[in-house]
Structures are given as structure tokens and as C-alpha cells.
Amino acid sequence: MNELLPFMLALIVAIVLIEMLADKLKVAYPVLLVVAGLLISFIPGLPAVQVDPDMIFFIFLPPLLFEAAWSISFKEMKKWWRIISSFAFLVVFFSALAVALLANYFIPGFTLALGFLLGGIVSPPDAVSTGAIMKFVKIPKSTSAILEGESLLNDASSLIIVRFALVAVGTGQFIFQTAVVEFSWMVVGGILIGLLGGWLFMQAHKRLPTDAPSDIVFTLVEPYLLYWAAEQVHSSGVLAVVAGGLFLSTKRFSFLTSASRIKGSSFWEALIFILNGIVFMLIGLALPEVVKGLRADGIPLSRAVFFGCLVTAVLIGTRMISSYGAMIATLIFRPSVAPGRDLSTRRRLGMPLLLGWTGMRGVVSLAAALSIPLTLPNGESFPHRNLILFITFTVILLTLLIQGLTLPYLIKRTRLFDYTRELSEDETKMKVKNKLVVETVRLLKEKHAKGLYEDPHLQKMIDQWEYKINHPENLKMPETSRQNYLELLESQRQFLTGLKKDPELHEEYIHWQIYQIDLEEERVKLL
Known part of the structure; x- marks a missing residue:
């Protein structure tokens, strides 16, 4: 041995x-x-290889x-x-x-x-x-x-x-x-x-x-x-x-x-x-x-x-x-x-x-x-x-x-596949992203209209990140903000899972987008 x-x-x-x-x-x-x-x-000098x-x-x-x-x-x-x-x-x-x-x-x-x-x-x-x-x-x-x-x-x-x-x-x-x-x-x-x-x-x-x-x-x-x-x-x-x-x-x-x-x-x-x-x-x-x-x-x-x-x-x-x-x-x-x-x-x-x-x-x-x-x-x-x-x-x-x-x-x-009508990888990824953006905006507006999402972190994400840069003492995300954001990410995941029924969208790219959401969730949990 x-x-x-x-x-x-x-x-x-x-x-x-x-x-x-x-x-x-x-x-x-x-x-x-x-x-x-x-x-x-x-x-x-090498040992003889006998495979079991x-x-x-x-x-x-x-x-x-x-x-x-x-x-x-x-x-x-x-x-x-x-x-x-x-x-x-x-x-x-x-x-x-x-x-x-x-x-x-x-x-x-x-x-x-x-x-x-x-x-x-x-x-x-x-x-x-x-x-x-x-x-x-x-x-x-x-x-x-x-x-x-x-x-x-x-x-x-x-x-x-x-x-x-x-x-x-x-x-x-x-x-x-x-x-x-x-x-x-x-x-x-x-x-x-x-x-x-x-x-x-x-x-x-x-x-x-x-x-x-x-x-x-x-x-x-x-x-x-x-x-x-x-x-x-x-x-x-x-x-x-x-x-x-x-x-x-x-x-x-x-x-x-x-x-x-x-x-x-x-x-x-x-x-x-x-x-x-x-x-x-x-x-x-x-x-x-x-x-x-x-x-x-x-x-x-x-x-x-x-x-x-x-x-x-x-x-x-x-x-x-x-x-x-x-x-x-x-x-x-x-x-x-x-x-x-x-x-x-x-x-x-x-x-x-x-x-x-x-x-x-x-x-x-x-x-x-x-x-x-x-x-x-x-x-x-x-x-x-x-x-x-x-x-x-x-x-x-x-x-x-x-x-x-x-x-x-x-x-x-x-050059058999140079002229296929199938959507390219970049086009498919962009289509999945666009659908996800539209659905995310819809979810935010719906929750905001019900008075459930009053958190500025979800309403103005860019401003929130700039605020964190200018105020490093506030880098830790408030617990309420974290829970609201995680809920949004879960809704995005469920929506993308439903997109698998769309015949134009290949499942691999939907999984790729869900993987991006998984990464974002793990990042947020560490804030």
C-alpha cells in the first residue's frame, strides 16, 4: 500500500x-x-496494473x-x-x-x-x-x-x-x-x-x-x-x-x-x-x-x-x-x-x-x-x-x-450547424434574463402596492449599495431587509422553474439563471 x-x-x-x-x-x-x-x-519499475x-x-x-x-x-x-x-x-x-x-x-x-x-x-x-x-x-x-x-x-x-x-x-x-x-x-x-x-x-x-x-x-x-x-x-x-x-x-x-x-x-x-x-x-x-x-x-x-x-x-x-x-x-x-x-x-x-x-x-x-x-x-x-x-x-x-x-x-x-435557427446561447440567456427582470418588477410593484415592501433596499437597490459604500459601519443588512430579499429570490426561483414548460427556452440556461440566484442568496446570507 x-x-x-x-x-x-x-x-x-x-x-x-x-x-x-x-x-x-x-x-x-x-x-x-x-x-x-x-x-x-x-x-x-512501475507496478503492474491489474484492474479489479x-x-x-x-x-x-x-x-x-x-x-x-x-x-x-x-x-x-x-x-x-x-x-x-x-x-x-x-x-x-x-x-x-x-x-x-x-x-x-x-x-x-x-x-x-x-x-x-x-x-x-x-x-x-x-x-x-x-x-x-x-x-x-x-x-x-x-x-x-x-x-x-x-x-x-x-x-x-x-x-x-x-x-x-x-x-x-x-x-x-x-x-x-x-x-x-x-x-x-x-x-x-x-x-x-x-x-x-x-x-x-x-x-x-x-x-x-x-x-x-x-x-x-x-x-x-x-x-x-x-x-x-x-x-x-x-x-x-x-x-x-x-x-x-x-x-x-x-x-x-x-x-x-x-x-x-x-x-x-x-x-x-x-x-x-x-x-x-x-x-x-x-x-x-x-x-x-x-x-x-x-x-x-x-x-x-x-x-x-x-x-x-x-x-x-x-x-x-x-x-x-x-x-x-x-x-x-x-x-x-x-x-x-x-x-x-x-x-x-x-x-x-x-x-x-x-x-x-x-x-x-x-x-x-x-x-x-x-x-x-x-x-x-x-x-x-x-x-x-x-x-x-x-x-x-x-x-x-x-x-x-x-x-x-x-x-x-x-x-x-x-459547417453543418452554422445556419441553425435555434437561439444562440447568448440570445437564450438574454431572453431568460429579460423575462426574469419583467417578473421581478411585477412582484415588487405588487408587494409595494399591498404595503408589504416598504424597505428602501428593495425599492432602490442602487442607492442602498451606494449608501453602504459611503457608510461602512452600516454594511450589515438589517434582518427585515434580508428576509424580504430572500423571499423575492425564492419567488424568482419558482418563476424560473415554471419557465421549463416554454419550448423555446432550453432547460440548461434556466438552471444557469437559478444558479445565479443561488449565488446571490448565499451572498446575502453573509451580509
Whole structure:
């Protein structure tokens, strides 16, 4: 442990420095982290990295999924649910099937069950990689919502495929009726446990005398308990975390104080950055150990690389075909809800190309591959485990390097989103601000007319601040003034929450404005 601690601390420092370099180079940091991990692994004297699958699944996956569910716009998910569902379920299954058929035909000794196992592992695109790349390009919120929603749900669908494939490999049989019942329970049970658990946690936040630190600790415990509870009854822990996270995210303004939201936002941002950084670094660090396993199995490295490249090509091609298929189906059956319908024909045809090119793999694929047991139930070694691990690592590495490095250039080159009619970020923020100003004036006039607000601090705020500057002895705000102002801020928050129903206003910017009010509330409490 004493030898490992300096290495882990140095690894975290390296992650922070690499993220700074990635921002400077305008490159997605997961790309540099994987490459850096691979280079670091060749330094002599470093401890060999052997990743425990339980560590990836139980330590890393629940908080990563929970934070993603917490930050996504549920309104946008409902708006684009058709295309999100098709990508998160149909495209994942189509990709897994294509990989299964390819592996069964080209890789010696690969059964169809092993092919589906490999397909389920490498089928889900990674949200972190896509999000990191999108920081450097401007895309419409509709496209961003589709990618975020897909990445949130495809993890569950791919891991369900992996679970059934593991059973088929271990038992040598696949009973359709049993699989349908188990699948239904995994989906329904996971969602119900997530919703029930989310409601119980919300009640705990509301009824217990919590403060910001205890609220943050609760939010950290929640994904782990939801995941554990669902797995104990053999339902989907991933779906439980996603469902619970979505439920709590829509209710956050009713049970978390402004201090909890502000401090919690900073805590979770730092935590998720470190967790993602460690996982992507582990991808590179663990690759040499996987190569050693291949050599022990007598598989030539060149052949394993060929299989990895072949699977990567099939995944990219399958996603491209699925993207155009989804666009054609949407235009035929539901043209009114097709994203980018205001674009020209050339740009509309280019959108599926870009959606198809966002299929970088990452955390979930790594976790699923490492979850493969070393032995079968009968005690025999799990067939082709090292090869599956190597192909997974190859797919992650190639998609990050090829698609991750070229996606920003492709978006800028095609200029696909230069002519969107969607309101820009500045325009949307200004619209939210203007609506809030109008409502604030209305509230003040209404309260003043009723004789409730006679406080000059609320009637003439500028004069009040100038008075404080000229009379520093009166910097402390009177208690009556503070309570009146806090009441106004709460009314503003409630009004902004109601604006979520406006289809023109993206939920992200409304949350941004509420965050400004939260900051103002904390400032006033300190006066």
C-alpha cells in the first residue's frame, strides 16, 4: 500500500496536468489520457496494473451514471425520446448483432454467444468522450440532447446484453422464455427501485435537518445504494441509478438548499473529473498486461490487432448505417420531430454522418470487459477472455484517436450547424434574463402596492449599495431587509422553474439563471 500510494497520487497530478494540456491543444482530454497511460505503462519499475472488475463497476460506474442523469435535461429527453430510444436500444442491439456475426465467422473458436458478449461490451458509445470533444465546437442543443440521452440509456441496454451473453457462455444454452422474463424484470425492477429509492432519498433530504455537507454526502451515497439494491434482487443496477438520478434531478430545487446546490455542484464536478481521468488512464496502463495474457494464450499480437481493427470498422459502419436509417424512418413516419428539419438537404444528409461519427467507446466498455470472470461455473478457464479484453482496449483506443481527433474538424469543415435557427446561447440567456427582470418588477410593484415592501433596499437597490459604500459601519443588512430579499429570490426561483414548460427556452440556461440566484442568496446570507 505504501508503494502504491505515491504512484496513485502522481497519477492524479498527471491527470490534472494532462487535462490542462488538452484544453490548451483543444483536444478531448480522454484521448490524451489513454495515450499517456499507455506511454507511462512502459516506464520500468512501475507496478503492474491489474484492474479489479468490481472496482470499475461498483466504485466508478454508479457515480458517473448518477451525475450524467443529474445534469441532463429531462425536458429535452422527452422531446427527442424517439431517436434517443432508437439509438440507445435498437442501434446498440444492431451493433452487438453485427459484431457477434463477424466474430463468429472470422475469429476461430468464437461461438455466437461469445460474439454477443463481445458485441454487448463494445456497442455503447461513451458520453464523457463525446462531451469533452463538444467543448471545442458549437452544436445545437437538440443534437447535444440526443447524444447525452443516448449515452445515458445505452449503457443499460448494452450491459443487459452482456449479462445474458455471460449466462449463455457459462451454461451453453439460451432459453428464450426465461430470458424474456428476466429481461423484463431487469428493466422494470431497475426503474421501479430507482424511482422508489429516489423518492425515499428526497424525503430524507426534506425531513432531516441536513446542511450542505450532509446533503452532499447523501447525494454521494445515493447512486451506490440504488445500484446495490437493484443488483441484490437481480435487476438492472444501471437503470436504477439512471431512473433515480433523473427523478431527483427534476426535484432538486424542492429539497436542496442553495448552499447544497452550489457546493454540491463543485464537489461533483471535481469528483467526476477525477473518476473519469483515472478510468481513461487505466485503459492505457492496463493494456500491456492484456498483451501478456494474449502471449500466454499463444495468440499472435498482429492477429489480435487485426481483429480489433475489424471490429472497430464494423462498429463505425453499423452506427453510420443506423444513423441514416433512423433519419429516414423519422422523416417518413414523424417528419415534424426530425432534428435539423430546418436545414438544407445537403446539411440534413450530413447530420447522420456526424451522429454516426460520435461513437467513441470508453468507461462502460472497459468495465463490462473487465467483468468477465476468469473461469466458467464448471471451473474451466473462460474462453478467449484475454482476446476479448484486447479487442475492447483496441476499440476504445482506435475510436478515441480516429473519431475523437477528427470529429471537431469534421463539424467545422461541414459547417453543418452554422445556419441553425435555434437561439444562440447568448440570445437564450438574454431572453431568460429579460423575462426574469419583467417578473421581478411585477412582484415588487405588487408587494409595494399591498404595503408589504416598504424597505428602501428593495425599492432602490442602487442607492442602498451606494449608501453602504459611503457608510461602512452600516454594511450589515438589517434582518427585515434580508428576509424580504430572500423571499423575492425564492419567488424568482419558482418563476424560473415554471419557465421549463416554454419550448423555446432550453432547460440548461434556466438552471444557469437559478444558479445565479443561488449565488446571490448565499451572498446575502453573509451580509
